Amino acid sequence: MPTITKITVQKKNTDRYNIYMDYGKGEEYAFSVDEDVLIKHQLKKGMELDEFSLNEIGYQDDIRKAYNRAIHYLSRRMRSETEVRKHLAEKEVEEPVIQEVIHKLYNYHFLNDEEFAAAFVRTQMNTSDKGKSLIRTELKEKGISPQLIEVALEEYPRDAEVAAAIRLCEKYSKKYARDSSKILKQKLEQMLMRKGFNFDIIQEAVSETEIDKEEDEELAALRFQAEKAKKKYANLPEFEYTQKMKQALFRKGFAFDLIEQFLSEEE
Known part of the structure; x- marks a missing residue:
């Protein structure tokens, strides 16, 4: 049975260890593991490892590496579960490993789609000129469930959405100043529709904007x-x-x- 002959710390990554083993033909490099895996399996010199143990150690180390990769991805900003799954899949992490990583991320509160959705809505409300319909579509694309989306959109009150639509109308009415009043109104309505505002909000915002020009x-x-x-x-x-x-x-x-x-x- 293969026996561990030496364990050394990696020079460039001190959280990982190189494991050397004797397979009956002398010492040779076998694999590397994360420190947590090393401790969990109590790996040490002279320890014998059968095929099942080697597979289990490899699987646990894959989970640890994928987990570290996910944490690094999450450190930049909040992400949805779907975004993390997609990121790991793009890095060729296998599905069973991804499932274990997602489970750990929820346990340690690094993932929470409800909090993510609410924060996303607040950010879009404060930093963009999007209406609820467009924000709803973007949350759907990020894998958020319809139920959580509707709860999150409560963070965007109607009066704030109307105010945002009016600001856009005022901005674009200057841009389209050389159009007729009729065409100006049409362009404002189309612009607000593209931005994700619903019909009622559009009508209210347009009616609050000075569109009808004097004859001159x-x-x-x-x-x-x-x-x-x-x-x-x-x-x-x-x-x-x-x-x-x-x-x-x-x-x-x-x-x-x-x-x-x-x-x-x-x-």
């Missing part, structure tokens, strides 16, 4: 859009030019009477 402001926006359209239709015959301009400006959300006013001024 709307006319200024129309002139800006008309200049771009003129480049496209400038070489057309007069009648066709006028019709194309009317159609283009109408599609841009301007009222017919304002379009007619502009075209009359242009003539």
